Amino acid sequence: MLFPTANSQAQIPPASFQPGEAVAILLPLPLAGSYDYTVGPGQRLAAGDFVRVPLGGRTVCGVVWGAGSGLVPVEKRRAVEECLDLPPLPEESRKLVDWVAAYTVSPLGAVLRMVMSVPAALDPPPADPVAYVAAPPPASLKMTEARRRVLEAAGQPLPAAELARLAGVGASVVKGLADAGALTRLVMPRRTPGALSDWRREGFPLSSDQAAAAAHLRAKLSGGFSVTLLEGVTGSGKTEVYFEAVAAALEQGRQILVLLPEIALSAQWLARFERRFGAPPLEWHSELGQAQRRSSWRAVAEGRTRVVVGARSALFLPYPDLGLIIVDEEHDSSFKQEEGVIYHARDMAVVRARLGGLPIVLASATPSLETQTNVEAGRYERVHLPLRHGGADMPDLAVIDMRRHAPPRQTWLSAPLVAAVEESLAAGEQAMLFLNRRGYAPLTLCRGCGLRLQCPHCTAWLVEHRHAGRLQCHHCGYISSKPPVCPQCQAEDSFAACGPGVERLAEEVAAKFPDARVRIMASDTLSGPRATAELIASMERREIDLLIGTQVVAKGHHFPLLTLVGVVDADLGLAGGDLRAAERTFQLLCQVAGRAGRAARKGRVLLQTYQPDDKVMRALVSGDAEEFYRAEADDRRIAGMPPFGKLVALIVSGPDPDQVDRVAQQLARLAPRDGGIEVLGPAPAPLALLRGRHRRRLLLKASRSTKVQGVIRQWLGRLGPQSAVRIQIDVDPYSFV
Template identity: 60%
Template structure:
């Protein structure tokens, strides 16, 4: 869209002129493609790029960022003045560069990208002051107040209060004096104490970069030397590839220490920070202080405090989810992307960006090092390392002499699960006899078992045995997942919920609704019946409600208070359980369907990661992978441990059809409440599709998730050679089509998911 001057957004032109007033461009966190021009009142100068200001926009006041000099294409009589320059540090230039680059690459409105950097508007205002009290007189005789022991104690406490500390609140002063707070307030009213406003920011303990870390193995020491050198240099990207249990975290902690010793800030991105409870503890053990967290589950007040502490340079290390990339670090010196292959780094809603790739952009803009760590790096990252664009640091062995687990496939055709007794009836089983035998032997040895199934709830589908009716979400083209313990059916796309009905909604038959397929809860039910004395827990994103619950569970597992863990992918990431020696993958084929071009790669990464939970200490580990296709390349690569061959075949397959990373993809998802209007809009886009060499447009066709939150969805895919600049093509393509009311098009450059 073409932005209009701010004065044309609902109000008459500004009446206040400043002669030859300087004009600046101010970017606002609204869906616009360019900044608006505003006049700078002379008394407000100097105003510089990055300054945060408040400006009028129509009839409301907005907070924006000075983006540069004005364009001088708006008459001065129409300019409106900046109202206020905020008392916060300016937005750093590397962050502004990232916002510009991200908007241009993703084709998102520039102001919408800015909104991600101003996600906590209340952080732009100073904290509200509290009232503190200082002694106004030396003795009560200087006032008209009657001297009492309580009053004398308070006055003495106020006079003795350390000058290095802020004046105490009434409750703190009363506590020090051993009296009630009413005595303090009485002294203030009588003139013996002076109330003073006190503005306080939370105290933050700085990590100690000189604190001694653990002894490193020769492999780790060599890798740490490379990362320390990278942290001392300018822009670089380094891939730290290490097998599970090789100690990648301790190695990149050395780069963190080097950066902190140089007085610069560090950002560590983790894919599931809200559930990664042990990482902050490991950081605290290494550096003597915790990192500052950043994720969406944090209370708003805490997010406000962290945002301000980062902006003012009081925080030296942030560990966060992808959104932490848009925090206003004034002196960022190192970015680490742990588990760089993880799909959680791709944002699907709002601005569809990949934090892994944008971290490289921010590193280049800030001229500092970027480190990517993974046991199963993405194909894109591996190819960049092989081409020399990224440095490569391997960790081929587990730390401390621990051996990698032995991985075996269990062919479900040769070892079909046997039914078990549930409430006097035979129930379907999802665990093959060899896996059950291995579980029994493991528990008898006093060791732990992890059963992995990447599917929440009790069953992914519920249908009526009488009429065949399937319980479907009314808002999405998806089945409702049964959560038996909570007695409800839930859509995992829009969060629609309904109580588990007693009768079929279609035919009214009682007790006819049957679960189909397993979720972790259903596997747990079978395991509890087969191993009644075993201590069992279910670990999934909907059972681990936040970092505290996750930390408590991980501690119980580490201490040996759990025998069997049944978990989803939250159990695949970086956990170290010394007693866990057996991993059973319940359904290894689950992620191989659905038409996703990365299905095989994702499945390999996930199963490799979860396999790495076994045998991480002195006890050897074993992994049993249940599959109906043991000859699939993913299964063969897992068993052989030959990731190189698997990636080579995966690369060859994609290159043959020019799919990423050898070609470019842009997804256009057309959506709206009116299905007919969506279909017609898709056809109009197809008629206007770019026709150029090395460019192909596929579709429109219903998206795999054809209805989402009541919105009908059709998808087109633009496929192009790597050399093609797809952004101008798509921009011109969209400009040539007039969409009907109520229909929108979402553009996803380099799509990661295809639902």
Template identity: 55%
Template sequence: MSSRARVIVMNSALGPLDYRVPHGMAVEPGSIVVAPLGPRQLLGVVWEEDRLKSEHVGDNRLRNLLGVADVPPIPAPLRRLVEWTADYYLSPLAAVLRMTMPSSSALEGQKLVVEYRATGAVPPRMTPQREQALERIGDRQGLVRELATIAGVSDAVIRGLVKTGAIEGVEVDLDSPFPEPDPDHAPPELSTDQAYAAGILQGAVAAGAFEPFLLDGVTGSGKTEVYLEGVAEAIRRGEQSLILLPEIALTEPFLKRFTARFGVEPVAWHSGLRQSQRRRAWRQIASGQAKVTVGARSALFLPYKKLGMIVVDEAHETSFKQEDGVHYHARDVAVMRGRFEGCPVVLASATPAIETRAQVEAGRYRELKLPGRYGPAQMPAIEAIDLLAEPPERGRWIAPKLVTAIDATLARGEQVLLFLNRRGYAPLTLCRTCGHRFQCPNCTAWMVEHRLINRLSCHHCGHAIPTPRLCPECKEEESLVACGPGVERIADEVAALWPEAKTAIVTSDTIWSPAKAAEFVARMEAGAIDIVVGTQLVTKGYHFPNLTLVGVIDADLGLEGGDLRAAERTFQQIMQVAGRAGRGTKPGHVLIQTHAPGARVMEALVSGDAEAFYAAETESRRDADAPPFGRFAAIIVSSEDKGEADTAARMIARAVPEVEGMAVFGPAPAPLAMLRGRHRFRLLVHAARSLDVQDVIRDWLGGLEWSAKVRVAVDVDPYNFL
């Protein structure tokens, strides 16, 4: 056992540091330790010395490690993934490593807490609030604060019920094992295509080797049932599985499907978990006891003991790309984790990204296709409404043809989904007297009106103000006018046209947790909602057999902005939302409102000819040497001082190295020239696929110095060009 250890401490500004291992302390690569740094104590992870360079320090100058956590070491495959991610995305090793340890409480020993549950006793004095609390709590158990939230009452009401004996405290071990899923609990009846694909995945799990798959199936084809059979095989072999979902709101519907298949819920991992839940999940995953984890992209960096399968559901989703901190793409990192772990990786999608399709064509990924919907369900009929020829009535946003279709659908007792990917009531508010426009003081963005909460909000930094009564510029009353529609405005129009219909608005403002998503699903399944007005949050994952009509209010919205993926994203988004229609025995119908029905993407949507659309998009990318045939990297320079940011950006541009196969554009003010109070300039690196652009950028920026007020971030393979 070595008497010294090389440690990555949780400080991104520092490289690896050497420490002395005190007598009697046992550490190994991956051990989580407490290390002194000046007067502070930092968490760190012991690393292999031959993989990290460090300035040699004599043994007599080393400080002692202070402790080692009583948890399994970070496994070698995860350490290799951390190294790869840091290298590929040009991020500090510590910043990536921090994602593997999201909670310091997970490193502490056994913990007992007191949770509370109803006893069935009736309190001597029953108030309306107490009655509501006991009714809503039912057989649930939790902390006082959690029960109060469930019941919609104050903490004091719950504590009062404890005093009366109607609620009692019970001691709970925070690290109690999760119930194990049963792979043979309720196996589904699979179609021929599903059974074939499931058999391939089960064989890949049994082989225990890295193999990436694209599970390409139309919406409603039963992709989930197929990859869950691969998960079942991993459970039988005592291995763990990871299923990544793009949205926290999708977690709850998925948990229901999983429970129906395996008899118990999987382990959930997302930002909505309490600290105690995160601790329990992390420890059970690290020990190997948690067999299936379902979570957001951050679940990718958890320390699984033995992964047998990784699934990335809705793998085309851009929300898998992290925009802050480490700019990684979970789809691509998932494939690399599968490579380091030696297990199959499944990318499931009805509308795969061009990058994924290119990997299939190159023979690197194996494609499994599900060309038809499961059972009697058929793909919906899709039709475009030319807004130039058939415009909505003045002051309205729903075209007459769509109004007629909604009338007929509601008359049949069926449900309608209206899609507009714009939150709030209106994207812009201005004064009709002086022309004043409400702009965020921290960002180059308009304030969005949210009438439901009577606020103007910035969707980039969160700045919000009460909706003013008069113009701040000319002081004129009743002069403010909302420009353009958001989902709230469409919901107002729906209420005016169909006052008897029960309407729900579904956005990240209204569905912010798995519990809220579960409530929405329950209302839809119970027929308590007739018309849903929603954003991209409703485009994927939901299965409502009575939803037969989808109306896309503004199909051209996603084509604005000059993004190289604009047409592809629009196609994916509308195909996904169209896929919500006709998923049961009743036929579905989709009406797309557009000003450009002749555009290639609109013609492809109506004809259903996805292959022709993708072929044309792929060819245009090839001609431009755009991804996946070339490479992009964005360098974003920002500062609260505009002059400092401009100076640093120009200095970086002057130092551009001459490298064959690489061009650098800029600097130029970013489209969002100010974000969260920081002025932003961008340089865009365009490189040949064969060029190791990370090494070039590392050497280029590594030789420069800029003001401490300036931040320079590098986004390799950017998805957001704002």
């Protein structure tokens, strides 16, 4: 997606709606538009109000979206039951719902559901917790051993249950002491995360380049809408620079949103934020419990929290006073939502900033080609940090040609990489081996007949996780044990692991470096943010000599003693027909390489590759990122591919392959053919079976000037509604599986 323009269709009248008037209510359901209701007696509603309305035989919550259509007769309209005690959904949030629905060709209600993602937050919040603290006991109180233990434990305010547990007594003892006046009852206001960030605290010392970049970002806070790319080499201090913009926005009393690609894995970022501002921000991601999500959603809506850091869904929280958006690692593909309403959070964040008239900062060491193109076209500004902070040098990078340095059979570390690891460990330094493949082995097959163990619900091989004793599909989550007998040839104990995952690599490392302290860092070996933080702390305390990891190790971690990074299979991301394969591989390997030598000691990076002459490998070795981006842009421009053309994927899926094929073929026959539009397919998707659904893909290709959303609506309108299959629309596809 290139630079967006706001084109909201929301009806936002200045006046309120009186009893008896028709009002449009949008419900968080996959519906194309709003329903007409009547304002109830004694009610006074305005656009954005959260209301409770009848729908069929149940009651649902929705949002006043504007005046009623007038198409529903008065006698058939049902009345709004209740206006909820909540601040109204801000105008910018309503416009964003309209914009996202129009751009992604999604039902309005499905987008609203992302805003109203915590239904429990619409209910009145629970009462503030009550605590008890010891008071001078009345003279008439008969003291017992149980009562004495309670009063000793109540030196600080504690809930009754906790006090009873510490004293080893029943709840009745605590209640009796409170009734007698020996315990004082206190109401403890709930702490609001993200509300205590202090902009007055002194920041980290900045270099002249960093100070100039920070001044540029601070100036944008008084200039309305703008988009600034904060580009800097790994270790250049981009986070500290945009923290200065955060401080300036806090000084103005505004809300700030920071989007991170992997919020649950960003322990170091959160620690740096708390050191800088004296308090943690409000977190928003899928690892949060329901109670925390409820209180956090309401804190944002009521303006009680200032700083929110979250994954892509944090964009749809109801900010009443948003003043700054930052998208860190803006190039990261995890900002693309692939299920439900399909959208790219970076692009929709730019839309949100434009709708709110506020600045947005896109930070990256390896910006996306879309962002680079917008900078070159003058739509975005660029601030560049060319040097690492603190005088650290960029690491030396070299390739190991695996055609010349092939390792022994059933091993994956070449002799030069083994020697480099030995040198680093001997010098008391840390090393990291990167392999972007989870588990023990990506493929398990029978030695007798060649049967490959495949997921029964997906077109995908089962990945062996030997440490956990299971086979697993990484697409649908299906888990099974390894069969003792081949189901095809009945051979016993015949299954062999093919290829390496990080677990198998760890076995080889243990054999080659028996004295090294080794840990694995992968998404399926980390049970959550706490486990991630503990592993990172172990690395910082030098309790780990050699870290083996997947792409989660590339996410901005700073390990001062890590001087060697070895990439075991640098060609892995180049396989397949993915439009962005080269760009993604370049970005990922740059990020991984950037973990080496970030402090006083010089770092080096070794890439094991069978394709040393590929443009990605040449650019990495030369350090000439601009040359890579120029070559990649030329290739895309010649092919008319994004960002120089438009793509829309249509994925037809269903449980019956014959029905899916019929609908896909019908779609192809009805496809638009004029105006320079080209439709490819239908063809089986690379994952032709996913979670039990058969899948066929069609791809619409058009020029940049084509308004593809209108074309898609007309195309699907000619097909008509389909109950047997689902047609998923992906504007600007990132994934081609």
